[in-house]
Amino acid sequence: MTKPDTDLIIAGGGLAGATLALAVARMVPSLRVTVVEAFPLSPDALPESYQPSYDARSTALAWGSRLIFEELGLWRRLAEHATPIHHIHVSDRGHFGVTRLHASEHGQEALGYVADNRWMGLCLMRELLETGVQWQAPAEVTDMTPIPDGVRVELTTGDNGTREMTAHCLVVADGGRSGLREKLGFQPSHHSYGQNALIANVSTSDSHGFSAFERFTDAGPMALLPHGSPARAGHQSALVWTLTDKALAEVLELSDDDKCRRLQERFGWRLGRFTRIGTCHHYPLTLTTVDEPVRPGVALVGNAAHALHPVAGQGFNLALRGLMTLVEQFRLATEQGKSIGDLDVLRRYQSLHRRDWQQTVRFSDSLVRLFGQSMPPIIAARDAGLVGLDLLPGAKRWFASKAMGLGGRRAVIGRPGKLDREVTRNE
Template identity: 95%
Template sequence: MTKPDTDLIIAGGGLAGATLALAVARMVPSLRVTVVEAFPLSPDALPESYQPSYDARSTALAWGSRLIFEELGLWHRLAEHATPIHHIHVSDRGHFGATRLHASEHGQEALGYVADNRWMGLCLMRELLETNVQWQAPAEVTDMTPMPEGVRVQLTSDDNGTRELTARCLVVADGGRSGLREKLGFQPSHHSYGQNALIANISTSDNHGFTAFERFTDAGPMALLPHGSPSCAGHQSALVWTLNDEALAEVLELPDTDKCRRLQERFGWRLGRFTRIGSCHHYPLTLTTVDEPVRPGVALVGNAAHALHPVAGQGFNLALRGLMTLVEQFRLATEQGKSIGDLDVLRRYQARHRQDWQQTVRFSDSLVRVFGQSMPPITAARDAGLVGLDLLPGAKRWFARKAMGLGGRRAVISRPGRLNRGGTRHE
């Protein structure tokens, strides 16, 4: 193939796609990157100041994800509106079992953080404006044809119709709902949990004390994450509430006061009285994995490769670790004079990320399955397990590392002044 139009095309400019673009620009600056995003970009997307909305959707960032964003030079921006999680409280409704994690016990500033998706997007865009990353927006990748040493990608937009770009590699980062993954021939495996996640922000009479609550109930797990000010423990939390179809339909029809009352019944009084609930969003809960997420010239990342139950807040954090693993393989390939779309390059990414995503999927899925059982022997065993986590330092340390996103294998990009995986410094 003659010199392609660009080296890397990223289909999707959301959090995963934009983070990948920034990581490549920072770590492998010789590569030309083009991001294709369905939503238009405008100057309004980058306001001079950020005013958080009560109804903003948010994402839980593990401590390991903070380390990644520090590596990308982005954390100093994100931290301005990232609420720290100092404590995690895990409990089983109606049973004695509980465990508590504290950042101070592990020598950390925080176990994780909660940040608005819009704020994260703004921070990424501001950083990307300082790079040579090119954008095609609004546009969508609608098809791809393999070619020797690369791919030919078809773009469709309302303004310019259909046109083509050639590249060394296409990375699909547009989530699992666009249909591009299936159109390119990837075969995802789906397991429905028969439940839905209701997402909303809530206010309580007691402040959250920078505590994240993971509450398992007979109707499914629920989580409340501290939200709002990064420096003052406030009264707002981000809610993830698991409901079956019938219960979801019933809750959505209730006035806000009755929603709060129903939530109070399920969660309890650890945060006092529920006083307000914001706009409710919901989506069906499905475990989705793609066993072979790479082909010559193409790789899937983020939710396009694996979508998890939100019970442990691991989805985006797993995606971040995968992105950094992929960028490390791009860096090595470039140093060795290989094409970044070479199947051997992409398979090395797959092999290095596989153990992490398999362990994370098993961890999240097992929590849902174990705490979804109501038989007395199982409830007794899991309650004993929660108490054991509180009493056994080794088990608690393992659980804390999982919660902090430090249990997976992740390459640290070698560049001047940074540490490689072996711990030696490159000057």
């Protein structure tokens, strides 16, 4: 084809899409990038105007994700409102199994961090303003047609108009709910866990002490992650509470005080009394995977390619490693004079990322299944396993590497760096 309108179109300007755009701009600056986002951009939405909200939604960032953001020049700004996780406490409610991880035991500042989604989005936007990335917003990708050496993409704009753009490659980064993935002919596999995640911020009478708690109960796992000030251990935590449909409906009908009492019954008293719960959000829990997430000129990333159970907080960190793997293939293709939408290029990305997502899916899915069993022999075996993790240095290092997101890519953007050294040190 003649010279396309742009080299890369990214459908979706959320955390995954914006991170991909920044990574390409930083690491493959010769590529022209256009981000298509359904929501209008606010010109004054910059980090300097950010005011943390009690009800802010947040994401768990593994240590490996911090290293990637450092490579992208974003971490110093992100760290201003990223709460560190110094300790992780994993327990089986009503049983003896416990495992504890401490950052100091692994020579790290933290095992991970908790950052507000809006804060991360603002930081990404500020960095992107300093690049040549172009935006189409509000607009949506509604269709795509393969053409020689690329794709023709149809956009619906905010005024209900339509336009077309050509590019070498389209990356779908708008999550798993937009319908674009299915419209383009990708076939996802879904496995429902028959559970829902209730998300809210909570306050407790005792300080979290920068500790994260993963608590497995007979009704499903629940997690409390330290939230708030990055410098002072406060009393606010981010809650992920797994509930059946019936239990979710019951909890949503309760007053805030009764929600706290119900949560107290399920979690216990390790953080003292639950004194406040914020706005509750919820969504059904489904394991979604796409076996073939690439086609000539098209690649799926993030939740469009795989959506996991939130146990162990692996989802966004897996997506981030996949984005960096894709950018590395774009860089190599550009150096070799190949189109970034060439099927061999995209299949190489798929092959490299597949092992990581398969291992991560197995890790999170096996935790859900193992701790969902109520047979006494299985309970005894899993609790012995938790104790073993706590006592055996080799097993503990393996578990810590999973928690810190160091079990995937060995290097960032094709050259030895911090992530490479950290993975090697923790193997």
